[in-house]
Each structure stands twice: as C-alpha cells, then as structure tokens.
Amino acid sequence: MEALCFEYSPTPLFGTTPCHSMFQKTKTLTINKAAKSHKNQLSNITATLTNQKVEIFHRASHLNSHKKTKLPKPSHIPQLMRVPAESLVYESGFLGVVPKKLAGESHNHNHNYKDINYLNEILLSKVYDVAVETPLEYASKLSEKLDVHIWLKREDLQPGVFSFKLRRAYNMMAKLSREQLRKGVICCSAGNHAQGVALSAQKLGVDAVVAMPTTTPEIKLKTVERLGATVVLVGESYAEAQEYAKHRAKEEGRTFVPGFDHPDIIAGQGTVGMEIVRQLHAPLHAIFVPVGGGGLIAGIAAYVKSVCPEVKIIGVEPYDANSMALSLYHGQRIVLDKMGNFAEGVAIEEVGEETFRLCRELIDGVILVSHDAICASIKDMFDEKRSILEPAGALAIAGAKAYCKYHGLQGENVVAVTSGANMNFNKLRLVSQLADVGRQHEPEAVFSTIVPQKREKLEQFSGLVCDQLSIENEILCRFVIPDRPGVLMKLLNAFNGRWTMNLFHYQGQGESGGNVLMGLQVVSSEMDEFKALADTLGCDYAFETSNKALQLLLH
Incomplete structure (x- = not known):
C-alpha cells in the first residue's frame, strides 16, 4: 500500500510510521497541477511516495478502564485497515482529497440508508424545540485581511451546550417511542455530544448515561453532570468509550444515541446548512466544516447540495486526526492507529459508515491544518468577536484561511462553521504560545552562542557556520507522553539507575499530553x-x- 504525501511532514517520532525519516527510503516525484486562482498559473507540488505497511485492526477484547468500569469482549469484531495519520500529508489549503462521486454504490453493510430523503428529514427536523437558529456573522477584520467575504456560522452560541451537537441529539431522541424513552438512553462522547444528549434528556425527562474517555476535559465532564446525566469514565479514546456504551445499551435495553452515524443525527445537523442558505442573500463559494466522525458535514452537504449544488462543501481536519481524508483517499473507511488529541472535539479514529457514504458522494474535498493554524484562528476569533473557541470550534476558520490564501481567492463569499466554545481554561496558555507561530508567514528561529568580548571575534561570528556540538556518550531524547497521572513517573523510573541523567525538561501540552x-x-x-x-x-x-540549535542552547 502506498501513501501520498504533499510537501509538509510532521517531525518523525519512533512508535509511529512517519512519511519522511532518516530511517526510511523514499522516492520523489513532481506533479503539475492547475492552481485554482484568478491567474490559472501552473504550480508544482512535490510529493513523496513511501511504502506504508497496512495492518488489519481488530477491536480490543479488553480495554484499560477507569475504576471498575470494564468492557466485555464483543461478539463481532469488524476489520478495518489501520493507517497512520502521517501517511497522508499535503500543503494546507490544497484540496488534497477530492472524493469520487459514487452515488450509485454503497459500502454500508449494516444499514440501508440509501433511500433516505435527507432534504425532507431536515425540513421536518424537531431541533428547534430546544436549539436556536444561530446568527451568520460577518468577520470584517478577517475579510479585509484576506480580501474575501468571510461569514461565521456561530454554532458556539447554542444555549446550554455552546455547540451544534445539541441539534443532532435532540432530533433523534425526540423521535423515540414512549417505551424507548422509559428505558433511557446512553451515548459515548469526549464532551460536546454528551452535553447535547444530557440537555435533550433533561428536556424530555429521560434517564441518560454518558460514557466518556478518561482524557475528557473537566469543563465538559462537569457540565454533563450538572445537566443531570450519569457520567462513566472508561478507556482513553472515543472507540473504547463507544464499545462500552454499546454493550451497556444491549444489557439494559437503553437506546444508544450515536455521535454521528445515524440518519436522524445527520438530519438534525443538516439544519445548520438550511440556515446558512436562508441567511446569506448572496452567491456563496464554499462552506468550511470541521470534521470528526462526519455527521455535521454530511448533514450540511445533504441539504446544500440539494438546493445549491454549485456551492462547495469543504471539510477541515487537523494533520494528526485526519480519518475522513484518509478514508476518502483509500476509498474505504480506515481506522487511525494513532491520532492527536489537541482538537479533542474532532479526534475520531474512524468515521461513520453512513457519513462516509454521503461525504464520498457530496463533499468537494478536505483541507488539513496544523495546531499552530488552529491556535491562530482562535486568536482571530477573539480579535473579531471577543469570543474564545475551542480548537475544534476554530478548525473551519483555519481551513477557510488556508484555502483562500492557497487559491488566491478574491471577493468571494465563504462560510466557516464555528462549532463549539467549550475551551478548557488550562489550554489557553498553550494556545497563546502557538497562536503567534501560526500567524507567521516565515519560520522564526532563535540563535544562541557565546562570543568573547572582543570586536574581531564578533565580526568573525557574522560569517561563522556552526559545526555540530556534542558531548561524548550523551544523547538527547524527546518523548511525547499522554496527559495521565503516573505516566511521567513511569518514564523516570524506567531509566533511573541505568544511565546518568544530565538533563530533564517537561512541558505540558494540555489534553494533547506533554513533551519530555x-x-x-x-x-x-x-x-x-x-x-x-x-x-x-x-x-x-x-x-x-544532532539538533544543532538545541545543542547551542544547552551548551
């Protein structure tokens, strides 16, 4: 299996399968493409083909659990390709994955949703019993900076949960029978979906249980508890929490409320697209949508492509959580073997079956963005509206900015869905640090050296090329550890007493973990x-x- 990578590649780490590494042989080719700009110039994209080993992913039969919460072995174990996020990397702003339009073909083996009239389901949605029509606000500062008209669909203003996910939960739960409501509901979520289910359950008078990964930010966990739902912390990922929730649903007769992969969920979220079309009285070039499991973009695309097929629907994912882009690239759903958790609202290992089918038929591609670009967009939103978005909430803004710059767009109307504002306060320091990096047009470097206090020495330094500095037998090793109690101590204990430690430095990265x-x-x-x-x-x-800059700084 070969993976196609465009231009940019993250720093390689052992334990992953990086695209570019000193330990891996690669071959390079150049692809000419027509840049979609007003000048229609040809530009070159340098791509690297690497041989990636595709593994078959088996669901874990037993998972690490929180306290006494355990997950039984499932009776059916689906198999999906396990693919590293780094195997598909391309320049931010470029539509690197343009799906094949396969409307007549379905790879959905568990459900028959092909005949669903999504336009009708969206128009008849019950979301407005609890949700509000959020405003479409003009971003004047961003628009002036980019020479386009950027509109923000303010789903971060949804009452109670500050996220669009209230729409999907209520639309499905409001359609349940009295018997189903009596037995209660259960869901799995890293936060925003859980809040939507909890608030919907409160509105409908239903008992709700929410399975959440142990890495869930406390602000989201506390909000779910305040809304009256029972919270169970289980596993370290969405997939593990989902495994537990589905099993408990069968055991207790509860209705499982999925986060994205159900027609009622998709239709509820499709009301966002319906509102955008109704609110913007001008030609629209594109709508940028954050992508996790694919429910929001599938719903928006289902409505907008029915009434305004010329409008582009473009997904936006982080480089390290790109399950939809990889699924579209491979032509089938995949599972990420590892993913970043910086934008935890879209950190999903595998997209839904129905959402993938709709996205493959309806959307126009996926933009990939970095953490720096997301943080810069959080700052843009603060400058623009004095509102603070969570990383997943600012994802669409980052994608819209990258797309407009890359394609030289001018004078067009584009919409970015600001999907949530449940920011963990402890993450603000990291966001502030990375925001200025994300706004830099050129990379910034800091140089350090020691020069004798003599004029001629300083003059000599101006033309000096520094050779690699090292201390005999000393190595510098950087670890990326998860944000869990005991992990740092485990790392220290592993090396304690075996080798002399000359340096130790730790910097926390919020829910993304920490660098050691x-x-x-x-x-x-x-x-x-x-x-x-x-x-x-x-x-x-x-x-x-061999990091020369680091050696200079340390020695």
Missing part, C-alpha cells in the same frame, strides 16, 4: 538496550542529539 526532553549518558554499545526499553513505554520518541 532527557539528556542521558549512553554509550554506543548500549543504544539497542535503550531503544528496546523506550519501545516498551508505549510513548512516541525521537532522538535530538
């Missing part, structure tokens, strides 16, 4: 032992010994 930089005295004959031990820790890691 360690300097250890390891002789060459012990390197295999060091790598074997590092591999057992389950953390991504990379050697920084």
